[in-house]
Amino acid sequence: MSQKNSPLSVRDRARGMLVGLAVGDALGAPVEFGYTSQSIAALGDKIEHFQPSPLGPAGTWTDDTSMALCLADSLIEKNGYDSFDIMSKYRHWMLDGYRMCDGLPAADVGIQTRIALMDFADNPYINEDAPKTESAGNGAIMRLAPIVLAAMQDSDSTAPEERDLAIKLARLSCRETHDSYMAIAVTEAFATLLMLCLFYKNNFSSAVEHCTCWLSRNERSESCLEEIDHARTTAFESKDGAEFKDRGGYILDAFAIAIWGVAHSKSFKEGMINVIRLGGDTDTNAAIYGQLAGVYYGYSGIPKEWREGVYSSAELVEIADKLLDMKECPVIRTRFRDEF
Numbered sequence: 022m023s024q025k026n027s028p029l030s031v032r033d034r035a036r037g038m039l040v041g042l043a044v045g046d047a048l049g050a051p052v053e054f055g056y057t058s059q060s061i062a063a064l065g066d067k068i069e070h071f072q073p074s075p076l077g078p079a080g081t082w083t084d085d086t087s088m089a090l091c092l093a094d095s096l097i098e099k100n101g102y103d104s105f106d107i108m109s110k111y112r113h114w115m116l117d118g119y120r121m122c123d124g125l126p127a128a129d130v131g132i133q134t135r136i137a138l139m140d141f142a143d144n145p146y147i148n149e150d151a152p153k154t155e156s157a158g159n160g161a162i163m164r165l166a167p168i169v170l171a172a173m174q175d176s177d178s179t180a181p182e183e184r185d186l187a188i189k190l191a192r193l194s195c196r197e198t199h200d201s202y203m204a205i206a207v208t209e210a211f212a213t214l215l216m217l218c219l220f221y222k223n224n225f226s227s228a229v230e231h232c233t234c235w236l237s238r239n240e241r242s243e244s245c246l247e248e249i250d251h252a253r254t255t256a257f258e259s260k261d262g263a264e265f266k267d268r269g270g271y272i273l274d275a276f277a278i279a280i281w282g283v284a285h286s287k288s289f290k291e292g293m294i295n296v297i298r299l300g301g302d303t304d305t306n307a308a309i310y311g312q313l314a315g316v317y318y319g320y321s322g323i324p325k326e327w328r329e330g331v332y333s334s335a336e337l338v339e340i341a342d343k344l345l346d347m348k349e350c351p352v353i354r355t356r357f358r359d360e361f
Contacts, residue, residue, distance in 0.1 A: 029319040031175050032345060034219050037323060038166045039341040040334070041289070041315020042089055044327045045307030046082040046163075049297050050074040053083075053129075058266040058300030068297055069290075071330055076129060081122035081332045084129045085163040085308040090120045092194065093167035093340050101353040102171075102190050108141045108197060108356070122332045129304070131160045131270065137198040147200070149359040157203040159275035161195035162211045163305045166312050168194050169215045170344035179220050186350065187212055188235055193355055199272070206245035207272045209236045211279075211309075218316045225317065229253055229280055252277040257284050268301040275302070275309045282310040289318040290327075 051074035052061050061068060071079040091110040099106055113119040115138050118126045133156055172187035173179060191212035195205050210232045217228035230253075233246055255264055256277040265281060268274040278296055286292030296310045297303050320328060320338070328334060355361065 029321065031173075031219060032342065033319040033321055034316045035170050035173075035175070035345045036320035036338050036341045037289075037315030037318060038170065038215065038219070038312050039089070039093075039315070039344075040320055040328050040331065040337050041311030041313075041323060042163075042166050042308045043082050043086040043311070043331050043333075043337055044315075044323060045293060045296075045309070045311030046085040046304050047071055047080050047331050048293060048327070049304035049307030050076055050081075050083050052297065052300075053303045056300060056303070058298060061298050061300055061303075069294060070326070077122050077125055077332075080330050081125070082308075083304050084114075084127065084131070084134075084160075085305050087114050087120040087127065088134075088160070089164035089167055090340070092164055093171075093344060094120070096167055096171045096347070096350060097340070097343050099353055100347065101349070101351045102193060102355070103353045104193065104197060104356040105145060105354055107194075108138065108145070111198075112138050112141065131158050131198075132156075133158045134160050134198045137200075145356050147196075147357045151200075154199075154201045156199070157201045157207070157272045158199055159270045159272045159302065159305050159309065161199040161204045161208045162272060162275060163308045165191060165194065165208065165212060165215065166315075167340075167344055169212055169219070170341060171347050171350040173216065173219065173345065175345050179216060184213075184216060184235065187216055188237070189352070190350065192237060193352070193357065193360060196357055196360075202239060202241035203245050203248070204272050206233075206236055206242070206249060207276050210249055211276055211313075214280075215312060215316055218313065225283060226257070229257075229284075248273060249276070253280060256280040260285065262295065262299050266299050266301070268299070268306075270302045270305065275306055278306050279310040279313045283314050283317055286314075289314045289322045290324050 051072040095107045115127045168190045195208035214232035282292035282296040
């Protein structure tokens, strides 16, 4: 793991976070279905270039980026966080293909996400006594970049109130579709990790170590923290990533894989290829890694072929800038009564 000698601006890192998400999604999508780590290895350097996938032409992304852009659109249009507008845009994506590439229909919709979006039409509010789910899919962190960017400012450091807001918004964005204790804890930790890498640039291991310092507390906090700590330790100790091969859509696995990809690589590209070669949920694992490596290495650290060849590349940069330039991002409306 290394970092460029010249300092990167917050804006370069912010652009890298969002563009890195889309790049990972587009690179991982062609080998998501019907491939294992072994069959991906047999493809050689073919995976280093955008390829067509069952979901679209080369360079196009899937649900990971589409949902991130739905979220970004809402934050920018509403100048804040509005649960109802966000969920409506998600449904517009799922039902009508909003924010899909070239009007392609929505595809690869996660089970938890589909259930939450269908329930939203009849039950928009979530009561305080509503039970948590035990499922913890990776969808809550695949789309997280817009939340962190909207809560932050383009300055040399983050204020405690910005940090607290980013964590609150991350928690809300997770609960929209993945309202489980583990999903919430990992989403808050990943948002914190992205923030720490955005502003405190040079010590990745320290950022990972401190990413659980500001998590919200509940009756399951300690057990979640123990599992997160174990995942972080495994990510740093695993040299070849064997423990993560062919993993599915569990959020804690995806979190650990992203950390592993950065910790054991010397560039955005090297880590991306290593993550995709693990197999499993390749597009989402790569999108999550892309956010973390994107903020760590910056937009300028993403290979030119990738950052300019991904679908809607110029618009992605523009959206990242608009999110970072937001003067505030208050919670306008939330459908969770215990968050009022």
